[in-house]
Structure formats: C-alpha cells, structure tokens
Amino acid sequence: xxxxxxxxxxxxxxxxxxxxxxxxxxxxxxxxxxxxxxxxxxxxxxxxxxxxxxxxxxxxxxxxxxxxxxxxxxxxxxxxxxxxxxxxxxxxxxxxxxxxxxxxxxxxxxxxxxxxxxxxxxxxxxxxxxxxxxxxxxxxxxxxxxxxxxxxxxxxxxxxxxxxxxxxxxxxxxxxxxxxxxxxxxxxxxxx
Numbered sequence: 001x002x003x004x005x006x007x008x009x010x011x012x013x014x015x016x017x018x019x020x021x022x023x024x025x026x027x028x029x030x031x032x033x034x035x036x037x038x039x040x041x042x043x044x045x046x047x048x049x050x051x052x053x054x055x056x057x058x059x060x061x062x063x064x065x066x067x068x069x070x071x072x073x074x075x076x077x078x079x080x081x082x083x084x085x086x087x088x089x090x091x092x093x094x095x096x097x098x099x100x101x102x103x104x105x106x107x108x109x110x111x112x113x114x115x116x117x118x119x120x121x122x123x124x125x126x127x128x129x130x131x132x133x134x135x136x137x138x139x140x141x142x143x144x145x146x147x148x149x150x151x152x153x154x155x156x157x158x159x160x161x162x163x164x165x166x167x168x169x170x171x172x173x174x175x176x177x178x179x180x181x182x183x184x185x186x187x188x189x190x191x192x
Contacts, residue, residue, distance in 0.1 A: 005035050010065040012089040013058065019085045020056040026153060028055055029121060032183035033146045034062035037119060040142055040188070041066030050115040051075040052103050052133070053122030057086025063119065064093055071095055077122070078102050107132050119144045127161055130168065134175070137191040143175070149185030 013034075020028050029037075041049065041063045049067065054060055054077035063073060074097045077083045083100050090096055099106065103124030116138050120126040125133035126145050137143055148162055162185075169177055169189060180186040 003032060005031060007035075010038075010061040012061045016057050016061055016085060016089050019088070020058060020082075023056065023082060023085060025056050025082050025085075029059040029146060030184050033186060034059050036183070036186065036188075037144065038062040038066035040144065041071075041117060042068075044071065044116045044142070046070040047072075047116035048114065048138075049073040049117045050113075050119070050136070052107075052118070052120045052125040053077060054083055054086050054098060055079075055121070056082045057090050059119065059121060060086055060090060060096070060098075063117075064090065064096060067095060069095070073097070074099065076101060076103050076106050104129055107136075111136065114138045114141075116141045117144075118142070121146065127165060130165070134172070134191070139191055141191045143187075143189040143191070145187045147184045148179070148187055149181065151184060 037059055045068045049063060049071060051060055051063060051073060054075040060075050067073065072095050076099050078101060080100050083098060087098055103122055107124055107129050111132055113136055115136055118133060118137055120133060134143060150159055169175065169187060174192050175189040176192060177189040
C-alpha cells in the first residue's frame with residue numbers, strides 16, 4: 001500500500017489547483033486529506049454537509065465528488081478573493097451553497113441547523129466556537145479537522161493551541177474519536 005491516490009480526481013480539481021497557486025493562497029487542504037473527505041462524504045447519503053473554511057474550493061470539490069445527488073453542502077469563507085475561485089469552478093453544482101461571511105457570525109446565526117458532516121478547516125468550528133459547531137452535528141454525524149500536526153505556516157504558539165484542542169476533543173463523552181498521524185494530521189470524530 002502506498003499514499004498515492006489512484007482514483008480519478010474531481011473534474012474541477014486541476015483547474016482549481018492551478019488558480020489557487022496563481023492566487024498565492026497557501027493554506028489549501030492537502031490532497032490526501034481531500035481524498036479522505038470524499039470517502040467520508042460517500043458514507044452520508046442524502047446528507048447535510050457543512051464546510052467551515054472554503055478557501056479556494058479544493059476540499060469543496062472533493063466533498064462534492066463523494067456526495068450523492070440528494071445531499072447538500074453549505075460552505076463558508078470570509079475571503080471574497082479566494083471564495084471567487086470556488087465560485088468560478090463549482091457554482092454550477094446545485095447541491096452547493098457558497099457563503100461569503102464571517103464563520104463565527106454564521107455559526108451564531110445558524111446554531112439551530114443540524115448537519116451529518118462537518119469539515120472545520122478554519123478557526124471557527126475548530127479553535128473558536130467548537131462546542132457550538134459540535135452541537136450542530138446530528139447523532140452519527142462526522143466531524144473532521146486537519147492540520148493537527150505542526151505545519152510550516154503555523155504562527156508562534158499555535159502548537160499549544162492544537163494540543164489543547166485535541167485534549168478538549170478527547171475529553172468529550174459525546175464523541176467517538178480517532179487521531180491520524182497521517183497527511184497533515186487528521187482527527188475524525190462521530191457524534192454518539
């Protein structure tokens with residue numbers, strides 16, 4: 001077994017990746033993480049999906065690729081420049097709603113919504129408003145975070161924040177949790 005992906009990439013992935021590199025965006029999800037996101041998306045037929053931190057849409061493309069036709073994805077980001085790349089290549093997909101707003105404000109305004117799958121790839125829903133985001137997860141719902149292993153772009157002191165986040169997640173009695181020292185460091189949790 002190797003860490004290469006031998007299945008077809010999403011149709012829009014290469015174009016989004018090229019546009020991402022030209023834009024200077026440096027915080028894109030790695031391709032191994034994206035492959036896992038697609039696989040996990042396939043486990044939630046007719047699911048309600050939430051992505052906190054669209055970026056340029058690289059991970060969004062993989063999540064959509066794993067979803068069935070009856071599923072929906074809400075993807076939030078507060079950087080219009082990068083979100084425009086996602087819109088350019090993904091807005092034709094009727095299952096997708098791209099929202100340009102602050103993640104914290106969106107979570108606070110939408111706490112009543114429930115999701116079967118949450119990929120938290122930004123501060124809100126991960127380091128900020130964690131409890132609120134997890135309360136939006138249905139029973140049996142999947143919560144995924146990445147970049148939990150030290151990254152070259154981490155600011156000073158971020159390593160401690162990541163350790164504290166893992167500690168918080170591990171003490172929750174409402175989650176079944178797996179930490180993966182793979183890709184950029186993945187945590188997958190399921191709501192009991």
